[in-house]
Amino acid sequence: MEAFFFGYQAFTAKADEMLERRGLSRVHQRIVFFIGRYPDLSVKELLDRLGVSKQALNMPLRQLTEMGLVQGVASPTDKRKRLLCLTPDGTSLEESLRREQVKLLQKAFAQAGEAAVDGWMAVNRALGDSRQA
Template identity: 50%
Template sequence: MVDPDSDDRLLGAIELMYFTYRAFTSHADKILEKRGLNRVHHRVLYFIGRNPELTVGELVETLAISKQALNAPLRQLTEMNLVCAAADPADRRVKRLSLTKKGKGLEAELTASQMKRLTAAFDAVGADDADIWFRVMAELCGRSGGTGPAPKGSAP
């Protein structure tokens, strides 16, 4: 069990990463699809949820897409009453984006399935092993820091 890092073992780890990520995102994708939404919508919801009062320009920069590419999905989301946009009182050119109640609901629904999967796994292996998982993932992640709250909302 404590053998070194054989190639087979590492190959297994690569596949495990792939499949776990897939399993992790597939349910959210299905929920989105049912509403005619895609990952851009998801990312928009996510970022606005984590950073309320975000501006359109900041969102464009964060998502690293063009404003034309953002425009349509964002408009859909506001039309679906998931996101609301209000002019900044200090500078009425800028739009401050935030989630509506409905938007928060959907965003919560999306992360809920992932949380459920996580808690199931963590409960199955126990709290100590869960802590270790966090440490290994942090190492794998590069920024080997702890569970630090991440730059300022950046996934999914």
């Protein structure tokens, strides 16, 4: 557990600093990550991916929208449905956060070796699958 705790702390440290400079937190990072990964995601789909309530998502999503990082547009097929996408500034933020974390992972993967990376990926998939169950 301790290795997992300290590994996660190292993984999030640089991103946390970058977010803090903008008055944002990890919840904001998760939102921009999923919107960036799945453009035109509906609010309902984002709620499902994050596993949070509408109430929990409301404030951070509104903050990101007010900061010009996320925008919502009406669905062409259902005007009641808002589709979320990153603005150019939102895309830039998401890419810079991800780039720092990818660099850290690449360095750790190079040190650990291929078999360890395969094992780490399998563990993470199993953890993700247990969340779905």
